[in-house]
Amino acid sequence: MPRLLLLACLVLSSAACASAAERDAARALHFDAIVVDGHSDTTPRFADPSWDFATRHDDTNGDMDLPRIREGGLDVQFWSIYTGALEAPGDGLRTALERIDAVHEMARRNPDDVVVAHSVAEIREAVAQGKLVSLMGIEGGHIIEESLPALRLFYRLGVRYLTLTHSFNTTWADSSGTRTIPEPTHGGLTDFGREVVREMNRLGMLVDVSHVSDATFFDALEVSRAPVIASHSSVRAVADHTRNMSDEMLRALAENGGVVMINFYPAYIDEETARATSAWLAEHGPTLMKWRETGDDDPAALAAERAAFFEANPVPVCDLDVLLDHFDHAIAVAGPDHVGLGADWDGVVSMPSGMEDVTKLPDLTAGLLARGHAPEAVRKVLGGNVLRALEAAERVAAQIEAEAAERVAAEIEAEAAGTVAAEIQGEAALRATP
Numbered sequence: 001m002p003r004l005l006l007l008a009c010l011v012l013s014s015a016a017c018a019s020a021a022e023r024d025a026a027r028a029l030h031f032d033a034i035v036v037d038g039h040s041d042t043t044p045r046f047a048d049p050s051w052d053f054a055t056r057h058d059d060t061n062g063d064m065d066l067p068r069i070r071e072g073g074l075d076v077q078f079w080s081i082y083t084g085a086l087e088a089p090g091d092g093l094r095t096a097l098e099r100i101d102a103v104h105e106m107a108r109r110n111p112d113d114v115v116v117a118h119s120v121a122e123i124r125e126a127v128a129q130g131k132l133v134s135l136m137g138i139e140g141g142h143i144i145e146e147s148l149p150a151l152r153l154f155y156r157l158g159v160r161y162l163t164l165t166h167s168f169n170t171t172w173a174d175s176s177g178t179r180t181i182p183e184p185t186h187g188g189l190t191d192f193g194r195e196v197v198r199e200m201n202r203l204g205m206l207v208d209v210s211h212v213s214d215a216t217f218f219d220a221l222e223v224s225r226a227p228v229i230a231s232h233s234s235v236r237a238v239a240d241h242t243r244n245m246s247d248e249m250l251r252a253l254a255e256n257g258g259v260v261m262i263n264f265y266p267a268y269i270d271e272e273t274a275r276a277t278s279a280w281l282a283e284h285g286p287t288l289m290k291w292r293e294t295g296d297d298d299p300a301a302l303a304a305e306r307a308a309f310f311e312a313n314p315v316p317v318c319d320l321d322v323l324l325d326h327f328d329h330a331i332a333v334a335g336p337d338h339v340g341l342g343a344d345w346d347g348v349v350s351m352p353s354g355m356e357d358v359t360k361l362p363d364l365t366a367g368l369l370a371r372g373h374a375p376e377a378v379r380k381v382l383g384g385n386v387l388r389a390l391e392a393a394e395r396v397a398a399q400i401e402a403e404a405a406e407r408v409a410a411e412i413e414a415e416a417a418g419t420v421a422a423e424i425q426g427e428a429a430l431r432a433t434p
Helices: 002-032 043-047 065-072 091-109 120-128 147-158 191-203 214-221 245-257 271-293 299-312 318-336 358-370 375-432
Strands: 036-040 075-081 114-116 134-140 159-163 206-208 228-231 259-262 337-340
Touching: 002 375, 036 147, 036 259, 036 375, 043 075, 065 134, 065 228, 065 358, 075 091, 075 159, 075 228, 075 299, 091 114, 114 147, 114 337, 120 134, 120 375, 134 271, 147 159, 147 191, 147 245, 147 299, 191 375, 214 245, 214 337, 228 245, 245 259, 245 318, 245 375, 271 299, 271 358, 318 337, 318 358, 318 375, 337 375
Parallel strands: 036 075, 075 134, 114 134, 134 159, 159 206, 206 228, 228 259, 259 337
Antiparallel strands: none
16 A cells, blocks of 8 residues: 555656646747737827836736736737727827827837837847837728828838728728627728728738628738738637637638737637626626726726726636637637737736736646647747738738839830830931931
């Protein structure tokens, strides 16, 4: 009996060592990889003088800040530039410019830690220097207000994707909606919508199909020469939500060379949690709106009020395993070269249990490895796939510019040839004159 007990202890000790070794290997991979997240709505906080990005906050006061980002091993973040439906011409443009400025100001206040990058080369250089890379995405095509010059200006300011719609149709593209599906207005993209996609290709800006209708999705893939991304969408096979992607869409996105960046929001990734969250929001939504609409004259008191509220009224959540199910399915259908992270930090009311804020990201890596995904595949999912799509968009933009230069040169050559021919004919006519 003592011998059997000794053997049992040795087996248990070996299992514990293996588990610790696996955790260490997962953390080593995570912190060695370039980790990219496709969507965070923390952006408005940057303009709040009472909230400091460089100060650590608990998870009742947002999902991320610089100390927690460091702890979570996140290297590159796309900050969402969002405004709701426009009330007057110019409202969206002004709000977007203010939020873009807030991102640049946040980086200016933290020059040793944060940089706004404009290319993949700059991203890699900044990550090598240990800096957090800030990119931006315009969330909703309504914000450009049918202006290609505005789109071009946003690109120059560091915006690297445009989500074609938000949760409502624009004048040129149909939306998937969020809780209900809007009645289609255009059956996908209009002619101007297609022009927007072509202009994004010319600039090197990624086309983002999160929030768009299925018809808009397929129209965008038909038009785009560059890979298309879904910056924060999950999969319908695991949770049948209008914001998620069907297997047909996943395969089409993979064929395009694009990336689906999995959304973490429990109400999008778990149907039971979605129903519970709807009931929770019906009861507590007015409280959330009150916080959004009132000022923060006493930030400490507000933080304490929020903490007490959420402790007494926890938001429904699902387990981390459900989130991993979405990654598993997307990798199985689209392939490991076409999946990424799109958490939706600070844009939703809850995160899965075990993924409460950005500090938990290494546990996602450990979960993917534990499910049998190869280390190199996990490295791609963590950020390599998105960087590859961005590089492809840059190459397509360079190709379009080269093609335009060739056309101009050909036109000049043709015009010159026509001029020479006309001169020769004129001289011949003069010689033939008696």
